[in-house]
Amino acid sequence: MAILKDYFRSPIARVGTILLLLIIFIALTADWFFPGNPLRLAGRPLQWPFANPKFILGTDQAGRNIAAQLFHGAKVSLIIGLVSTLIAIIIGVVIGAISGFYSGWIDDILMRLTEAFQILPNFLLLLVGVAVFGSTINIVIIAIGVVSWPPVARLTRAEFLSLRNREFVQAGKTIGMSSTRLMFKEILPNALPPVIMYASVILSTAILMESALAFLNLSDPNISSWGNLVGNGRLVLRQQWYVSAIPGIAILLTVLSASLVGQGINDALNPRLKKR
Numbered sequence: 001m002a003i004l005k006d007y008f009r010s011p012i013a014r015v016g017t018i019l020l021l022l023i024i025f026i027a028l029t030a031d032w033f034f035p036g037n038p039l040r041l042a043g044r045p046l047q048w049p050f051a052n053p054k055f056i057l058g059t060d061q062a063g064r065n066i067a068a069q070l071f072h073g074a075k076v077s078l079i080i081g082l083v084s085t086l087i088a089i090i091i092g093v094v095i096g097a098i099s100g101f102y103s104g105w106i107d108d109i110l111m112r113l114t115e116a117f118q119i120l121p122n123f124l125l126l127l128v129g130v131a132v133f134g135s136t137i138n139i140v141i142i143a144i145g146v147v148s149w150p151p152v153a154r155l156t157r158a159e160f161l162s163l164r165n166r167e168f169v170q171a172g173k174t175i176g177m178s179s180t181r182l183m184f185k186e187i188l189p190n191a192l193p194p195v196i197m198y199a200s201v202i203l204s205t206a207i208l209m210e211s212a213l214a215f216l217n218l219s220d221p222n223i224s225s226w227g228n229l230v231g232n233g234r235l236v237l238r239q240q241w242y243v244s245a246i247p248g249i250a251i252l253l254t255v256l257s258a259s260l261v262g263q264g265i266n267d268a269l270n271p272r273l274k275k276r
Helices: 002-008 011-028 066-102 104-119 122-133 137-147 150-163 167-174 179-215 226-236 242-269
Strands: none
Touching: 002 011, 002 242, 011 066, 011 242, 066 104, 066 137, 066 150, 066 179, 066 226, 066 242, 104 150, 122 137, 122 179, 137 179, 150 179, 167 179, 179 226, 179 242, 226 242
């Protein structure tokens, strides 16, 4: 409860939470407001927003309702961000925990593996993964998660290195606790706050990477995501710019809300900031 009070004390956290709850509401009510397939043809192509009350946000070049794609795309984009973040955190935490706890040659091998993933930019690795394994939504989600774990591993390793010699860890070794229990039941809960804060960065980056893939026609074309809507709009960007601008604003607000929530968590968990 004290952490929640500290969290909501921050104006940044309150604004981020409101924005994020609004986006979640849009995702949850998509089937209620716009039942059926959002990619079906709905009317005359390229109707501007508010020109037709039936299509309040207009239609794209194929005559599909942009509002329906926006609502359903919120659900898809949030799933992409959340699942990719979960995959990255699981991989990064496991590798970082083992590396930081055991140190020595195990640490050397795992850190060289981490550095190997960091040599090339994440998006370039993502392009390679999609080119090799395909561009279905499941492959895209897994690929984003797989290329996003190295910073989490380094962050977890740093926390484990600072915690493994603390008194409570030594006490656990004295009473015969196993290494696995020490790592994941004793040290990990104390090492998680920085990882949780960094999760907002991964979520934002995951949504942006899927959007970039869709802009290059490398994402799954059979789903209604904000990235696909932006990518489809690039063909009419000069005349009907609203087709890309509307989902672009939605992506901006989602990334902004995740960033603000992450900053709010940081303010609530950081003991130095609490003293101010």
